Amino acid sequence: MSNEVPTFAVVGRVNMGKSAVIATLREIDDNELVRISPSPGETTRCQVHPVIFDGREYLRFIDTPGFSRPIEAMRAIQQIHGDGTPGPESLRKFLNQHGEDFGDEKRLLAPLLDGAGVLYVVDPGRPLRDDFLAEMEILRWTGQPRLAVLNRRDPTPGPDEDTWRTRLGATFNLVRSFDAHRARYDERLRLLRALLEIEERHRPILEQTIQLVERDWQQRREIAAEILIDFLQDALGLRVQATLEERDALLESRRNRKAEHLAQRYYQELAELERRCFDRLLGVYLHHLLKAEARGENFVGIDLQSEETWTKWGLSRAQLTLVAALTGGAAGVLFDLSTGGLSHGLGTIVGALGSGAAAWFKGGSLPDLRMNWRGGVTLGTGEGRSLTLGPPRSSNFPWVLLDGVLLRYQAILSRAHGRRDEEVLSAQAVPEAGFTRNFPSDRRTLLAKWFNTCLAGRPDPSLEPDVFGALVAALAEVEKP
Amino acid sequence: MQTPWKLADVIDLEALIAREAGAGPGLKDAGGFQSAIQSAGSDPSAVRRAGLRFWLGERRNEIADLPGARWEGARLLVVMLLCTVLFLAGTSVVFGLLDRARGGFNVPVFLAITLGVQWLILLAAAATWLLRGRLGAGLALIPKAIGALIDRFVGERRPDWWRAMLAEGGRYRAVLFWPLARVTQAGGMAFNAGLLAGLIGCLWFLNVGFFWESTTPAWMQQRLSNVTTFMAAPWSWAEPSWHPTAEQIAATRIGPAPLDEVLRRADAWYPFLLASITFWGFLPRLALWLAAARAGRCALAGLDFQARRHRELWRSLTNAQPAQTASHPADGVVVLDVGGSGLPIDALRPFLLRRLRVHPVAWLTVAVMDAGSEAQAAEALASAPAGVVFLAEGWALSPPRMQSLHARARSAAGPDTPLLFLVANVSPDATPVPPTAEEQAIWTRFVDELADPAAEVFFFSPLEPSQD
Numbered sequence: 040m041s042n043e044v045p046t047f048a049v050v051g052r053v054n055m056g057k058s059a060v061i062a063t064l065r066e067i068d069d070n071e072l073v074r075i076s077p078s079p080g081e082t083t084r085c086q087v088h089p090v091i092f093d094g095r096e097y098l099r100f101i102d103t104p105g106f107s108r109p110i111e112a113m114r115a116i117q118q119i120h121g122d123g124t125p126g127p128e129s130l131r132k133f134l135n136q137h138g139e140d141f142g143d144e145k146r147l148l149a150p151l152l153d154g155a156g157v158l159y160v161v162d163p164g165r166p167l168r169d170d171f172l173a174e175m176e177i178l179r180w181t182g183q184p185r186l187a188v189l190n191r192r193d194p195t196p197g198p199d200e201d202t203w204r205t206r207l208g209a210t211f212n213l214v215r216s217f218d219a220h221r222a223r224y225d226e227r228l229r230l231l232r233a234l235l236e237i238e239e240r241h242r243p244i245l246e247q248t249i250q251l252v253e254r255d256w257q258q259r260r261e262i263a264a265e266i267l268i269d270f271l272q273d274a275l276g277l278r279v280q281a282t283l284e285e286r287d288a289l290l291e292s293r294r295n296r297k298a299e300h301l302a303q304r305y306y307q308e309l310a311e312l313e314r315r316c317f318d319r320l321l322g323v324y325l326h327h328l329l330k331a332e333a334r335g336e337n338f339v340g341i342d343l344q345s346e347e348t349w350t351k352w353g354l355s356r357a358q359l360t361l362v363a364a365l366t367g368g369a370a371g372v373l374f375d376l377s378t379g380g381l382s383h384g385l386g387t388i389v390g391a392l393g394s395g396a397a398a399w400f401k402g403g404s405l406p407d408l409r410m411n412w413r414g415g416v417t418l419g420t421g422e423g424r425s426l427t428l429g430p431p432r433s434s435n436f437p438w439v440l441l442d443g444v445l446l447r448y449q450a451i452l453s454r455a456h457g458r459r460d461e462e463v464l465s466a467q468a469v470p471e472a473g474f475t476r477n478f479p480s481d482r483r484t485l486l487a488k489w490f491n492t493c494l495a496g497r498p499d500p501s502l503e504p505d506v507f508g509a510l511v512a513a514l515a516e517v518e519k520p
Numbered sequence: 521m522q523t524p525w526k527l528a529d530v531i532d533l534e535a536l537i538a539r540e541a542g543a544g545p546g547l548k549d550a551g552g553f554q555s556a557i558q559s560a561g562s563d564p565s566a567v568r569r570a571g572l573r574f575w576l577g578e579r580r581n582e583i584a585d586l587p588g589a590r591w592e593g594a595r596l597l598v599v600m601l602l603c604t605v606l607f608l609a610g611t612s613v614v615f616g617l618l619d620r621a622r623g624g625f626n627v628p629v630f631l632a633i634t635l636g637v638q639w640l641i642l643l644a645a646a647a648t649w650l651l652r653g654r655l656g657a658g659l660a661l662i663p664k665a666i667g668a669l670i671d672r673f674v675g676e677r678r679p680d681w682w683r684a685m686l687a688e689g690g691r692y693r694a695v696l697f698w699p700l701a702r703v704t705q706a707g708g709m710a711f712n713a714g715l716l717a718g719l720i721g722c723l724w725f726l727n728v729g730f731f732w733e734s735t736t737p738a739w740m741q742q743r744l745s746n747v748t749t750f751m752a753a754p755w756s757w758a759e760p761s762w763h764p765t766a767e768q769i770a771a772t773r774i775g776p777a778p779l780d781e782v783l784r785r786a787d788a789w790y791p792f793l794l795a796s797i798t799f800w801g802f803l804p805r806l807a808l809w810l811a812a813a814r815a816g817r818c819a820l821a822g823l824d825f826q827a828r829r830h831r832e833l834w835r836s837l838t839n840a841q842p843a844q845t846a847s848h849p850a851d852g853v854v855v856l857d858v859g860g861s862g863l864p865i866d867a868l869r870p871f872l873l874r875r876l877r878v879h880p881v882a883w884l885t886v887a888v889m890d891a892g893s894e895a896q897a898a899e900a901l902a903s904a905p906a907g908v909v910f911l912a913e914g915w916a917l918s919p920p921r922m923q924s925l926h927a928r929a930r931s932a933a934g935p936d937t938p939l940l941f942l943v944a945n946v947s948p949d950a951t952p953v954p955p956t957a958e959e960q961a962i963w964t965r966f967v968d969e970l971a972d973p974a975a976e977v978f979f980f981s982p983l984e985p986s987q988d
Binding site: 087095143251507 | 838873906
């Protein structure tokens with residue numbers, strides 16, 4: 040084993056979640072690569088999980104089989120050593136003298152004797168039995184840096200919580216909590232930093248690793264912001280079109296039927312855009328068991344026809360009015376400038392008042408798709424009309440859409456890779472209020488300006504870098520626990 | 521101190537990004553890149569500019585045919601041609617304004633044509649600038665026209681870098697606009713120099729005079745007096761003689777005095793006209809040229825390279841790419857159900873995991889009617905580093921068949937791969953039960969006779985509750 044690469048063996052009793060800790064730390068949710076199941080003994084051999092950046096290995100975790108017979112192993116080691124406290128030499132003899140009767144213990148001790156640090160995973164909800172004390176003792180004899188990881192399965196405290204902490208505190212350099220089934224990025228980073236505290240020998244490379252992990256996360260956040268920009272541009276500019284013969288267009292029932300059919304198509308295409316957006320986000324955050332949809336054709340996206348969606352997500356009426364007034368006023372300023380001041384500020388006033396009033400009266404309304412009938416279309420059967428539908432008239436639409444994406448972004452980040460259940464990113468439930476209401480006003484104004492260009496079908500590329508910065512900041516806020 | 525960006529650098533960068541679709545090849549000198557960005561300080565914009573500058577330098581060493589230098593060359597050529605043409609135009613205007621019949625210049629007409637038209641153009645340009653938001657579609661013709669020029673001089677059809685910079689708007693458009701403004705102002709300076717040269721030439725080589733005429737002489741005289749006073753304001757405090765007095769203005773009107781006498785009294789006009797062209801024609805152009813140069817430098821210095829294509833490139837240069845674990849656990853085995861016992865995988869998996877310490881990655885049937893599954897079994901061996909488990913019923917040992925299966929597995933898996941025999945019987949409710957003692961003895965003897973050190977036999981037994 041190379042001494043240049045800091046190595047940590049993840050050890051513990053069987054079924055304590057060692058593999059889940061590795062899976063969450065390394066973001067591996069593929070059971071073919073890291074096997075996790077409620078039945079004990081899934082890990083039978085040591086498996087190396089290197090942390091590699093640009094082809095260089097910076098850190099190495101070793102998933103080990105759990106202790107199967109720790110008390111017997113402890114006695115065997117003591118017997119080999121005789122009086123006093125055994126050390127690495129006695130452990131080496133134990134490895135050499137014993138066969139498959141202590142197969143698991145031998146396999147988990149081998150990397151420790153090669154210089155790996157100890158990540159001892161325990162569930163503090165379990166009673167502290169002698170088996171655990173024997174494990175701690177054996178690990179202490181290795182003389183390697185030791186970090187105890189409390190991987191709690193059950194939220195209710197166990198009977199020996201305090202004793203666990205006392206014993207672990209006495210035997211290990213550091214004790215940290217890490218829920219492998221719920222840990223988010225910041226907790227993963229905290230655990231990596233804890234390694235830095237116990238492993239002085241490799242401080243520079245560990246610091247470098249942490250920097251690389253942070254940079255990698257920042258990069259993913261930036262890619263996520265770009266995915267959001269793509270989605271918002273496409274979704275806000277989405278329009279569906281159909282043609283109707285002139286004689287059919289005169290009949291209200293047929294016109295309505297056509298419009299209804301087209302509205303359905305609009306929402307389907309919008310849902311498809313959302314699905315693609317989430318597929319890309321899931322790819323960025325390396326999720327394979329979390330799905331954007333159960334089946335492609337069933338994905339329905341944000342329920343824009345639910346009143347709850349429009350009341351809980353997006354901006355409040357007052358915020359919408361203010362944002363609209365500001366952007367309308369800004370357009371009016373341009374008009375006033377272009378008249379050389381001859382309009383005496385009328386453009387600014389009319390722009391602000393008109394946009395603000397429209398937002399006040401229309402902002403809270405349920406989706407009512409913009410509809411545009413255009414005549415003079417030549418069809419094979421004669422004259423016809425074209426009907427274009429979308430996007431919804433409500434000025435809250437972009438904000439509702441953005442909140443919907445941000446809430447599911449939060450769900451993606453909340454999912455730990457140590458879980459092995461399949462889950463569908465649900466768009467149906469409206470669990471809580473969105474994020475956009477808490478945006479600072481300058482961010483709201485900037486986004487509103489950009490949304491308007493997208494809704495007009497001509498996204499302003501000169502605003503894109505600022506919008507990107509605003510969305511990166513928004514995503515960083517969403518990531519906070 | 522960082523080297524400032526020039527337009528040719530930006531063009532080359534954009535052309536490289538367009539050519540290499542964003543990411544581009546990696547850095548040759550990663551250490552040099554790191555020191556370049558570290559020396560740029562802590563401002564992220566400065567760091568990015570320094571890093572991209574370094575990358576551009578590296579790429580330029582490898583790719584010769586970048587358009588930046590050609591663009592600069594074309595711009596200089598355009599400047600020279602334009603200046604030459606406009607200088608000649610200036611002198612031509614002066615000669616055109618010379619009233620040969622009378623042998624002099626009509627002063628108001630001279631001022632209106634030489635300076636008035638220029639100022640009208642400047643005012644129109646200023647109005648267009650102010651109204652640029654409203655004239656978007658019309659103004660788009662300008663970049664289209666420049667695009668056609670680029671096609672002509674740079675030799676590329678619709679270059680992607682040009683479209684990318686124009687589409688970006690804001691500072692990127694400004695980076696292209698200000699050099700264009702500089703070109704036009706240089707042309708303006710050349711035109712005014714031409715006017716001066718033409719006028720001086722007329723004064724030196726011809727016998728010319730200056731006059732004015734009007735149907736409403738009193739009104740015109742007053743206006744002329746006002747205009748000359750206003751125009752001479754920049755220099756009259758220093759050189760009052762370069763400002764025609766009211767008497768001189770009155771004396772140069774054609775009508776009361778004979779033409780010859782008028783032309784002889786015109787000495788006060790030519791210093792005024794030379795100064796007017798200098799102060800109201802040449803110097804404003806020079807000031808605008810300097811302002812455009814400064815604005816161009818500011819626009820270049822203000823480029824933050826935050827457009828998506830720049831971000832992608834920057835990420836590819838700065839971010840170490842993480843690699844995902846691709847190694848599978850080393851305990852995978854192929855379970856070959858010999859003869860098709862039908863025992864379910866779930867019933868035997870815990871035993872395999874905890875007693876044999878192997879993990880079944882494939883569960884196939886051999887020695888059955890379906891020949892396809894045997895082929896599958898052979899393929900699956902490749903993904904089973906921990907070996908092969910032959911699952912057989914205790915009563916069903918057929919030594920020739922098992923020997924044949926063992927030999928095939930051994931030859932496919934290599935000499936050291938473990939080959940394990942798991943023997944179990946099937947109860948009426950289709951659950952595994954241990955083989956009888958006699959069956960165990962027969963199987964043990966059979967495996968011993970194989971004389972294979974990597975072969976071992978296991979007999980199923982229910983797991984103890986603590987192990988389950």
